Amino acid sequence: MKFMNYLFDSNKNHSDSKGKRFRIRSMRTVSIAVLLAAAMFLVGCSGSRSEGPSGEADGVDKVIKIGMVGPLTGDYATYGQSVRNGVQTAIDEINADGGVNGYTLQLIAEDSRGESTEAANAIQKLIDQDRVTAIVGAVLSGETATVAPIAQDSGVLMVTPSSTAPGLTDIGDYIFRNVITDDVQAQQMAEYAVSELGFNKLAVIYANNDYGVALKDNFTAKAQELGASIVGTESYLDGDEDFRAQLTKIGDEIEALYIAGYYTEAAKIAQQARRQGIEAIFLGADGFYSEKLVELGGDAVEGAAFTAGFYSGDEVEAVQAFVSSYKQKYSQEPDMFAANAYDTMKIVAQALAKAGNDRAALKDEMAAIKDFPGVTGTTSFDAKGEAVKDVLILKIENGTFVRAS
Amino acid sequence: MLQQVVNGLTLGSSYALIALGYTMVYGVLRLINFAHGEIYMVGAFIGLMTSQTAGLPFAAAMVVAMAGAALVGVVVEKIAYRPLRKAPRLAVLISAIGMSIFLRNLALALMGPQTRAFPIPFEVKRLNLGRLRINSFDVLILLTSVGLMIALHFLVQKTKIGKAMRAAAEDKETASLMGISVNRVIAFTFAIGSALAAAAGVLIGMNFNAVDPSMGMMPGLKGFTAAVLGGVGSIPGAMLGGILLGMAEVMGIALLKSEWRDAIAFGILALVLLVKPSGILGRNLQEKV
Numbered sequence: 001m002k003f004m005n006y007l008f009d010s011n012k013n014h015s016d017s018k019g020k021r022f023r024i025r026s027m028r029t030v031s032i033a034v035l036l037a038a039a040m041f042l043v044g045c046s047g048s049r050s051e052g053p054s055g056e057a058d059g060v061d062k063v064i065k066i067g068m069v070g071p072l073t074g075d076y077a078t079y080g081q082s083v084r085n086g087v088q089t090a091i092d093e094i095n096a097d098g099g100v101n102g103y104t105l106q107l108i109a110e111d112s113r114g115e116s117t118e119a120a121n122a123i124q125k126l127i128d129q130d131r132v133t134a135i136v137g138a139v140l141s142g143e144t145a146t147v148a149p150i151a152q153d154s155g156v157l158m159v160t161p162s163s164t165a166p167g168l169t170d171i172g173d174y175i176f177r178n179v180i181t182d183d184v185q186a187q188q189m190a191e192y193a194v195s196e197l198g199f200n201k202l203a204v205i206y207a208n209n210d211y212g213v214a215l216k217d218n219f220t221a222k223a224q225e226l227g228a229s230i231v232g233t234e235s236y237l238d239g240d241e242d243f244r245a246q247l248t249k250i251g252d253e254i255e256a257l258y259i260a261g262y263y264t265e266a267a268k269i270a271q272q273a274r275r276q277g278i279e280a281i282f283l284g285a286d287g288f289y290s291e292k293l294v295e296l297g298g299d300a301v302e303g304a305a306f307t308a309g310f311y312s313g314d315e316v317e318a319v320q321a322f323v324s325s326y327k328q329k330y331s332q333e334p335d336m337f338a339a340n341a342y343d344t345m346k347i348v349a350q351a352l353a354k355a356g357n358d359r360a361a362l363k364d365e366m367a368a369i370k371d372f373p374g375v376t377g378t379t380s381f382d383a384k385g386e387a388v389k390d391v392l393i394l395k396i397e398n399g400t401f402v403r404a405s
Numbered sequence: 406m407l408q409q410v411v412n413g414l415t416l417g418s419s420y421a422l423i424a425l426g427y428t429m430v431y432g433v434l435r436l437i438n439f440a441h442g443e444i445y446m447v448g449a450f451i452g453l454m455t456s457q458t459a460g461l462p463f464a465a466a467m468v469v470a471m472a473g474a475a476l477v478g479v480v481v482e483k484i485a486y487r488p489l490r491k492a493p494r495l496a497v498l499i500s501a502i503g504m505s506i507f508l509r510n511l512a513l514a515l516m517g518p519q520t521r522a523f524p525i526p527f528e529v530k531r532l533n534l535g536r537l538r539i540n541s542f543d544v545l546i547l548l549t550s551v552g553l554m555i556a557l558h559f560l561v562q563k564t565k566i567g568k569a570m571r572a573a574a575e576d577k578e579t580a581s582l583m584g585i586s587v588n589r590v591i592a593f594t595f596a597i598g599s600a601l602a603a604a605a606g607v608l609i610g611m612n613f614n615a616v617d618p619s620m621g622m623m624p625g626l627k628g629f630t631a632a633v634l635g636g637v638g639s640i641p642g643a644m645l646g647g648i649l650l651g652m653a654e655v656m657g658i659a660l661l662k663s664e665w666r667d668a669i670a671f672g673i674l675a676l677v678l679l680v681k682p683s684g685i686l687g688r689n690l691q692e693k694v
Contacts, residue, residue: 208664234663239623241613244412245658245666264520268613275529275540276408296522296614 064103064352066091066345067132069122069147070139070162071114079337080139083161084109085330086341087136089322090349092329100352108132112143119143120150127154134159134348134362136341141165141210148175157363159348161340165210169385174363176385178344179336182214185285185307188391189258190222192305192405193283199255203232203280205246205269207261215260215285236265243269244276252278262287267297274300281305286336294399305395305404310339310376313401322375336376343374407537409659410652415543417651418550422605423628424635424643425557426598432574432638433594435494439501440481441602442625443508446618448474448603449523449610450516456526463526467549470607471600478599479592481508487588505625512618520617523610542612553604554644557597561640566593574638602628634674636687645685649673 068087070080084107091105099105108130110122119138126132127150134157138144144163151158152172159176160168169177193199202223206212212235220230231254234246238261247269250257257273257280259266270282281303288306297304312323312333322342326334334342350372351365372379377390395404423445430438452470455461461469485504489497531540561567572580573590581587609624610616627650635646650670657669677685 234658236663237667241609241615241620241623242412242416244416245409245655246663248408248412249659249663264615268615271614275531275542277531277533277538292520296520298522298614 062099062103063106064100065106065108065130065132066348067123067126067130067135067137068107068109069112069119069126069135069137069143070109071143072109072111074113076114076140079162080112080114082335082337083137083139083341085326086161086334086338087345089326089329089334089338090342090345093325094346094349100349101356105349112138112140114140114143116142116146119147123147123150127151127156132156133352133357133359136161136344136348138163139337141168144168145171148172151175155359157348157351157359157366159344159366161344162337164214166214173367173385176366176381176387178347178379178387178389179340180286180307180309180389180391181386182211182285183218185309185391186215186218186260187222188393189283189285189305189307190219190226190228192307192393193256193258194223194226194228196405197256197281199281200228201254202228202230202256202258203234203250203254204230204258204260205234205236205243205250206259207238207265208235209238211262211287212260216258219258219260236261236269238262238265240265241268243272247273247276247278250278252276252280254278254280256281256283258283259288260285263290263293264296267293267295267301270297270300270304289336289394289401294396301396302399303396305393308336308392308394309389310334310336311392311394311401311403312339314375314403316375318373319375339375343372343376343379346374347372347379406659409655411537411539411543413652413655414648415546415651416655417631417648418547419605419609419647420624420627420631420651421644421647422550422553422601422608423624424631424647425554425640426602427629427632428635428637428640428643429570429594429598431632432640433570433577433591434486434497436486436497436501437629437637438486438595438598439498439625440485440504440508441598441628442621442623443505443512444474444478444481444599444621445602445606445624445628446512446616446621447477447508447606448599449606449616449620450512451603452607453521453523453610453616457524466526467604467607470603474603474606475596475600477508478595478602482592482595487591509618509621516618518618520615523614523616525611525614546608546612549604549608553601557601557640560597566590570594630671630674633684634677636684639684639686642684642686649685 068084070083071077072080072084088107091107094100095104108126110126112119112122126135135151136159138147138160139162141163144160145165145168148158148168148171152174155174157174159178161178164179164181166181169175193202204216204220206216223230232250234250236243236246259269259282266284266288282301284304284306286308289308293301323334326338347369351362351369355361355365367381367385370380380388382388392403393405394401426441427438430436448470451473452466455469456463456466481504485500486497489500529541531538561570569585569590572585573587577587631646631650632643634650635642653670653673654666657666
């Protein structure tokens, strides 16, 4: 306080009429300056304190820090929160089992609000200030494309449990992906429709965005390669309500309609198609996987089949254990984001156990993961860092999701 | 192709119902009521609540939704527009945008962001006429829209309050000198416009089985477009503009590619306005000095 008074006194040299206003302003300036200085001091401290990976310098808290970046607020908050909760669930289990090589894992989750610039700031903070050993994230494809080069340059392992845009793992050898990509699931669905169900006359209706277009292109290519004909391809925009014109154009002489989009529109498309007399089976991708599809689509979506990376109703013990502990913590069913994030964290922990504190070794151990048994099936990584995983096909029977394959 | 005409007519008549509210309010106030799309959403929610929770039959739910939305429209006018009657027009416009955001967020807070299903309170039948398929909804939407438009025409042309509306639209000051309570006429205009929007909200919410707080945005924009296309301020213009816009969208998909839908619809709008800036049936209104 004395320090401030001293500064104030110097202002008194100015004319009295101006003095009061000037003083208020300078008080604000000074307090901001003081706060900034204090903040920088603290930042400097924490930075130097956790020098070296995992802060072993202290010798007291043997902690390995794991970073997470994703939208925790805003329009895409559900995705980011699911990822964070999935990672946290895995970390809690690992720590309860004694951690990794005697170290406890600690999650530091940063909010990107779904914006790439925010994500870049967050990843800088995680790498420079928190000195995390590995990062699970980012969540949205756009974010991952922005932050992956930063992680690569800093030599920090980064595994996205959810970004499906093509090419992300080409950014470098520290970048991995543990999620089924859009092209793979579209190809799998085409194979199921043509080879397994024996359909030859198919049509596609797709959302005109990255997700929809990637699904449409791959589904079409694979189906045609297998000898089926695509008799109609129509598009729509997210948020559209009326799909009758597209459906009328597609016509009712098809055996299956691939809806490349999310459940809200899929439910409406299914209902309007049925009302127009289209009796085809509806096919889709992981955008279908929501209870809302059945709630909004009702009878129209009965029998619909879609690809997914995770099925919370799976009777496998590991899945049920995960579902029940997740539900207990967050009082909701884990979705695919949570499940992939959970598996990702478990995989990273396994690589950590082998690599110790060597970051270069960590990425090598990560690349060497083979047939890891998780809640999303078994996972291996190819040379590029892409997960090779099982694709599940689920279908709707009596209003509930069941496994079709 | 005939099927696409039916698709275009039903889509267009729902746009027309929304466009009517814009055009009527513009007629008396020279104001684009940007909260109109949200009134449509409120109407859909009231319809959903009354038919689902209160279990009212469809027709009764529709009437309650229209009455409820009319009330909301009148209240919005009273608190957001009436105090600004003498203020510059921009101020009222901002107030309208504010009401739109407020209503949407209020609905978000009260109802949550998720899309709700609108259970159909009657059996949907389908009629096959050769290749043409018409279902109960197409018939319901067309009949209701046409019925409401005829009723509106009668109201505006044949009743005393309709005459007062027309007088106020022509010249507010002279109308008030002639003993017309302009504020009451304006309130009435908002009530009628809002009721029509609510009817559209219930019909569309039910037809597409989805009601959510942001459902008013796109239809609001499309209704506004239809009103401008037909000539804002003109009631037959709004009907025509709605049908034209709906047809243009559907035909854009039917004849070209579905990606072109909005580009074609709005291209037509730009073209019409280029040739006739006041819209198809719009009169060239002289700015009052």
